[in-house]
Amino acid sequence: MVYFHESVCISPQKSFPDMDLSEVRESENNLLDVIEPNYPGIPAGAKRRMGKSVRMAVGAALPLLEKYPLPDGIIIATANGGMEDCIKFLNQILEYKEGLLTPANFVQSTSNAAAGQIAMVTKNHQYNTTHVHRGLAFENALMDVVMLIEENKDAGYLLGSTDEISPYNYNIDRLAGWYANEYIANRNLYHSKAKGTIAGEGTFMVWVNGEAQGASARLVAIKTLHGEDVSSLQETLKRFLSENISSGQMPDILITGENGDERQQPYFDAVESTMDARVTVARFKHLSGEYCTASSFALWLSIQIIQSGTLPAVLIKKRGSSNASRQILIYNNYRGLQHSFMLVSAP
Amino acid sequence: MGLISAIGDSMEQNRLALQQERSGIGDIQYYQTAYAGRLPSAEVKISTERLNKKIFGTPLASITRTSLLALYAVEEAIQDSHLSKQELISAETALVGATTVGGMCLTDELYHDALAKENGTSYLMSYDYASISLAIQERYGIGGEISTINTACSSSANAILYGARLIRHGFAKRAIVGGAESLAKFTINGFNALNILSSQPCAPFDRDRKGLNLGEGAAFLVLEREEDCRDKRKYAYLSGFGNRNDAYHPSSNSPDGEGPYLSMKAALENSGLAAEEISYINAHGTGTENNDETESRAMLRLFDQTPAFSSTKSFTGHTLGAAGAIEAVYSIMNIFHQEVYPSLSFRHPIPETGLIPVLHFAKQEIRHVMSNSFGFGGNCSTLIFFKNIVHGLFS
Numbered sequence: 001m002v003y004f005h006e007s008v009c010i011s012p013q014k015s016f017p018d019m020d021l022s023e024v025r026e027s028e029n030n031l032l033d034v035i036e037p038n039y040p041g042i043p044a045g046a047k048r049r050m051g052k053s054v055r056m057a058v059g060a061a062l063p064l065l066e067k068y069p070l071p072d073g074i075i076i077a078t079a080n081g082g083m084e085d086c087i088k089f090l091n092q093i094l095e096y097k098e099g100l101l102t103p104a105n106f107v108q109s110t111s112n113a114a115a116g117q118i119a120m121v122t123k124n125h126q127y128n129t130t131h132v133h134r135g136l137a138f139e140n141a142l143m144d145v146v147m148l149i150e151e152n153k154d155a156g157y158l159l160g161s162t163d164e165i166s167p168y169n170y171n172i173d174r175l176a177g178w179y180a181n182e183y184i185a186n187r188n189l190y191h192s193k194a195k196g197t198i199a200g201e202g203t204f205m206v207w208v209n210g211e212a213q214g215a216s217a218r219l220v221a222i223k224t225l226h227g228e229d230v231s232s233l234q235e236t237l238k239r240f241l242s243e244n245i246s247s248g249q250m251p252d253i254l255i256t257g258e259n260g261d262e263r264q265q266p267y268f269d270a271v272e273s274t275m276d277a278r279v280t281v282a283r284f285k286h287l288s289g290e291y292c293t294a295s296s297f298a299l300w301l302s303i304q305i306i307q308s309g310t311l312p313a314v315l316i317k318k319r320g321s322s323n324a325s326r327q328i329l330i331y332n333n334y335r336g337l338q339h340s341f342m343l344v345s346a347p
Numbered sequence: 348m349g350l351i352s353a354i355g356d357s358m359e360q361n362r363l364a365l366q367q368e369r370s371g372i373g374d375i376q377y378y379q380t381a382y383a384g385r386l387p388s389a390e391v392k393i394s395t396e397r398l399n400k401k402i403f404g405t406p407l408a409s410i411t412r413t414s415l416l417a418l419y420a421v422e423e424a425i426q427d428s429h430l431s432k433q434e435l436i437s438a439e440t441a442l443v444g445a446t447t448v449g450g451m452c453l454t455d456e457l458y459h460d461a462l463a464k465e466n467g468t469s470y471l472m473s474y475d476y477a478s479i480s481l482a483i484q485e486r487y488g489i490g491g492e493i494s495t496i497n498t499a500c501s502s503s504a505n506a507i508l509y510g511a512r513l514i515r516h517g518f519a520k521r522a523i524v525g526g527a528e529s530l531a532k533f534t535i536n537g538f539n540a541l542n543i544l545s546s547q548p549c550a551p552f553d554r555d556r557k558g559l560n561l562g563e564g565a566a567f568l569v570l571e572r573e574e575d576c577r578d579k580r581k582y583a584y585l586s587g588f589g590n591r592n593d594a595y596h597p598s599s600n601s602p603d604g605e606g607p608y609l610s611m612k613a614a615l616e617n618s619g620l621a622a623e624e625i626s627y628i629n630a631h632g633t634g635t636e637n638n639d640e641t642e643s644r645a646m647l648r649l650f651d652q653t654p655a656f657s658s659t660k661s662f663t664g665h666t667l668g669a670a671g672a673i674e675a676v677y678s679i680m681n682i683f684h685q686e687v688y689p690s691l692s693f694r695h696p697i698p699e700t701g702l703i704p705v706l707h708f709a710k711q712e713i714r715h716v717m718s719n720s721f722g723f724g725g726n727c728s729t730l731i732f733f734k735n736i737v738h739g740l741f742s
Contacts, residue, residue, distance in 0.1 A: 074592075079475060081497070086451070086533075090458050093536045098381035106537035107597050107723065110447065111476065111497040116724025119592040125609050128592040128726055129505055133495040134477035140494045144509065147516045168461035172474065175460055175467030226484055226493055337481075 002146050003215035003347055006067060007206035008060040009300040010034050013287045016060070019304050021312040024287060027186040030179055031165060032200040032289035041066075042121075049104060050117070051082035056203035057114035057162035058121060064158065065122050068207045072155035073127030074115050075144050076162065077137035079292030081111030084166040114162050135334020137161070138204075138293040139224050139342070146222065149210045156209035161293035165201040173199070178261075178290070178335065189260040189286040190317075197259040200289015204296040206303070215347035217306045220244050220327070225339040230270045233339055237274050237331075240341050245327075250279050251343065252324040253311060255298050257332035259285040264336050271331045278322040282315040295332035295340055302328040302344045348582065348676050349423025351416055352564035352663045353389035357423060362680055365688040366708050370662050372548045372560050378530045386544050388530055389562030389664025391416065408469040411450040412563075414482040416669075417527035420565035421483050424523065428569040428579060432488075434521070441492040441519035443510040444480035445502035445526035447668035452531040479527050491519050497668065499722030500631075501590075502526055503566070504671030504730055508588040510570050520575060525567030525672035534561055534667065541598060549634030549665075550692035551658035552643065552704050559633040562664020566672035568679075583679045586715070586733040587618025593725035599637045600721065604645030607631070610727035611649050611717065618731045624715050625654045625731070627687055629678045630704070631719040632658025633665050638721065643700035654717075657705040661691035671720040675730055678716040682734045686710050 012032035014020040025035070039047060039059035047055060057076065065071065080086075086109035092101045107113070112130040119128050127148065131140040138161045145159045173179055180196035189198060212218070221244040225236050245251065254275050258268045272281055288297040305311050305325050327345040350357075353371025354364035364371065375383035377394050391398075398415045399406040402422070425435070434440060450473040451457055457474050460467050472478065480495045492513055496505045503526025510522030538544050538561060545558035570585065591613055593606025600606060615622060631642055646653050659677050660666075666673055681687060690704035714733065721727045 079477065087458070087461050089537065090454055090461075090533065093454060093532050094458055098532060098536055101536055101540040103537060103540035103598075106533075106540060110499050110723055112499050112722070112724040112726055113597065115498075116592070116597060116726065119594045119725055120597070123594050125592050125594050125606065127590045128498070128724075129496060129509075129590065130498050130724075130726075131494065132476040132497040133480060133493065134475055136493070137477075137495075140492075143492070143518070144512075147512050147518075150516060151512075171462065172457075172460045172467070172471055175463065175465070176471035224492065226481075226489075 001210055002149050002219040003209060003212055004217045004303050005207040005215055006064060007300055007303055008064055009204045010056050010060050011202040011288055011297055012200055021314050024314055027198050030184055030198040031170065032186060032198060033165065034201055051085040051108045053078060053082050053162045053164040054108060054114045054117055057160060058117050060203045060205040061118045061158060061160060064205050064207055068156055071124060071126060071158040072152060073148055073157045074118050074124060075129055075141045075157060076115040076160050077131045077141035077293050078111050078114060078162050079132055079134050079137045080163060080169055082109040082113060083164055083169045085109035087166065087168040135292050135338035136224050136340060138296040139222060139340045142222055145208050153210050156207060158205060159208050160205035161296035162203040163201055163291045163293045165199045165291060170199050184260065186286040190258060192260045193262055194260060195263060197261045197290045200291045200294060202288055202297055204300045212347050217303045217344050218347045220343040220345050223341045226337060228336055230266050233267055234270050234274060237271055237341060244343050250276050251327045251329040252322045253280045253282055253328045255282045255284060255302060255328060255330045257285055257294060257298065258283040259290050264333055267333045267336060278320050280311065280316065280320040280322060281318040282311060283317050284315060292334065295330060298330045298332060299342060302330060306346050348427055348568045348679065349420040350564065350566035350673055350676050351391055351419050352673055353391055353562055354662050365662060368689060368691060368708060370548060370691050372664055380532050380535055382535055386546060387548055387560050389560055390530060391563050409473050410482060411470065411473050412452050412529040413446055413448065413450060413527050414479050416529055416563065416565040417444065417479045417483060418486060420525065421523065421567045424567040424569055430569065436488045436490045438490045439520035440489055441510060441513045441522040442480055442483055442489045443494045443496065443506040443522060443524045444483065445496045445506035445668050446476050446479045446528055447497055447499055447502055448528060448531045448534055449476040450474040450478045451533050452529040454532040498726035499724055500667050501671055501720040501722040501726045501728040502668040504720035504728035505590060507672065507675055507730060508590065511585050514570060514572060521569060521571045523567055523569055525565065526669040527565035528667045528669040529563040530561060543635045545634060548692055549661055551632035551634045551661055551690050552639045552697065552702060553693045554695040554697050556634045556636065556639060558635050560664040562666040564663060564666045564669050564673055566669060566676045568675060583682045583732040583734045585730060587614045587731040589613025589617055589729045591727050593727055595725060598723050600641035602641065604641035606725050606727040607642050607645035607719065607721055608648050610729045611645065614717065614729035614731050620715060622650050625717050626713045627681055627716050628654055628656035629674045629716065629718040630656045630658045631721045632660055634660065640697055640700060643697060643702045647700060653702055655687055655705050657688060657690035659688055674718050678718040678732050681713050681716050682732055685713055
């Protein structure tokens with residue numbers, strides 16, 4: 001069994017050190033950037049050298065590793081790594097016509113820089129890897145941890161995600177049509193009827209092991225899927241539910257990655273329609289914005305909801321008859337191609 | 348298995364070059380960079396346009412060289428393992444790809460798209476790392492778990508061990524695993540800024556080594572449980588693997604090679620082997636001052652008597668995200684054909700460590716082969732391959 005213990009989230013909303021969703025921070029120019037703490041744990045010199053995604057990841061990991069200093073592995077998801085450093089280095093290449101360049105941006109931009117820095121700062125020699133599979137990078141990292149715990153029942157792992165939105169990857173994805181060209185306020189995200197959504201970023205870090213004692217939540221199951229066919233998505237969901245929930249039962253809450261992009265809505269509608277009247281439907285992208293590892297923000301929310309027993313009103317799309325918040329199904333889809341289900345319950 | 352590298356576009360061509368001690372390192376002919384003719388590199392000897400036509404007939408506008416190299420190697424691996432369409436689309440077939448530069452080989456296009464107000468290029472969806480696995484997934488309709496891993500120069504070693512674990516845990520029945528990399532201004536300039544590119548063909552483990560040469564290529568392997576292989580050809584078993592972190596510096600190994608040592612040790616423990624059972628090591632052996640000395644120290648720490656070893660990067664250059672997979676294929680060829688491939692350009696041992704790699708192609712009895720891949724971020728991984736031999740024949 002896989003249990004989530006303490007977690008840390010740095011997001012565009014008030015999530016660090018504690019969650020406070022009583023007020024929703026508004027997006028600017030179709031973008032939700034994170035509220036960065038000042039990371040007292042990172043030495044000033046090192047902090048200056050770090051790009052945003054690495055800084056967020058190390059800054060979120062350090063407080064957890066104070067409590068759990070000896071992870072048996074560090075497993076990080078990031079689809080893009082240090083995008084800003086990457087383009088800064090490209091800029092050097094072009095500006096100086098491949099002349100004498102400084103390597104700092106190059107080294108910082110590699111996508112394993114976050115996992116590597118966390119290992120370096122905490123002198124951790126254990127299993128260390130970085131999953132980068134676009135919209136399923138986080139789910140794959142979680143799968144990795146599921147297998148690690150099965151391999152080593154007494155071990156504990158640092159699992160995390162980090163992705164930054166720089167002006168550059170924002171622009172590339174905007175040109176590709178994934179961020180809306182017209183202005184959308186995040187409070188109107190689900191009524192925009194636009195092609196495209198708003199951008200976001202964030203970091204999530206969680207301590208995961210096989211122990212129920214002191215846990216905040218349990219991972220019941222995870223399933224990923226590639227494809228654009230709505231009916232096979234629905235079949236996968238039905239099989240997933242029948243394998244993991246006793247027959248006739250439903251999760252208390254469904255949290256979807258609905259993002260206002262009309263092209264992706266059919267998938268969210270299909271998943272929602274598979275639920276019955278008991279299930280409360282919630283959504284989160286108006287808080288986080290869209291990014292490759294945004295499903296990790298939904299997992300963080302789920303852990304908070306299960307632990308506190310309350311579902312923040314700002315997340316609710318449709319209230320179901322179940323008042324419980326013991327079992328949550330997260331469904332996310334990235335660009336209509338990469339789908340994931342994560343079923344989380346009280347420990 | 349399937350691979351393409353600077354020394355050939357098939358397993359057979361690669362083997363021939365390794366036997367004939369023919370390196371693929373030379374002047375850059377196809378890729379446009381200011382360093383063409385100045386920094387020797389191991390380029391795959393085919394233009395991107397021709398490769399695109401060869402694979403797609405009508406060239407695809409949105410695909411990058413890295414993905415094309417991957418598709419080329421995957422096709423050979425699929426043919427070689429006789430995977431049927433049914434098997435490919437099965438939910439029990441996983442795909443684990445790896446790369447460090449991804450689609451960023453298109454430096455100029457990426458820069459344009461990062462800043463342009465409108466009129467993006469046709470590559471907008473192809474720059475990221477996942478684009479390589481997704482290109483394969485799309486072409487063959489692979490139906491199971493799909494992943495992409497980037498742990499710098501150990502990426503595809505980690506893809507291989509991740510695929511093996513997916514099978515062990517029952518998340519897949521078979522896994523197509525490997526990596527792809529192409530030459531890029533991004534990496535050429537990055538490694539050059541770090542002063543670790545050699546202006547000569549690299550000389551792994553040599554006293555006077557001057558650095559590494561970048562290379563490009565791709566390799567993919569098909570993994571299955573023994574009981575599912577039936578009458579298929581079995582090249583070798585992946586008998587163990589290790590993944591450890593050096594936790595020392597973002598871009599160089601600790602002086603005594605702690606990460607490399609721990610990674611090799613973890614792989615031995617995972618396979619249940621004693622150090623003296625290793626017949627041969629395909630070393631990481633980049634040819635940089637730092638790697639070769641620290642890797643040597645790690646080998647000396649782990650082995651009472653260092654086994655035969657060499658670095659095939661003296662043939663292929665350092666193919667970064669593809670290196671672990673290319674060298675895994677070579678390691679398996681070592682076992683399957685009972686032969687060792689040399690390190691080229693070696694003259695004098697490093698005085699502090701005194702290790703001498705295999706210097707010439709030779710037929711030799713090989714049972715257990717270790718393959719090392721170490722990268723930036725302290726990421727170190729080791730794979731061990733094995734094949735039973737009874738009286739010189741494969742059981």
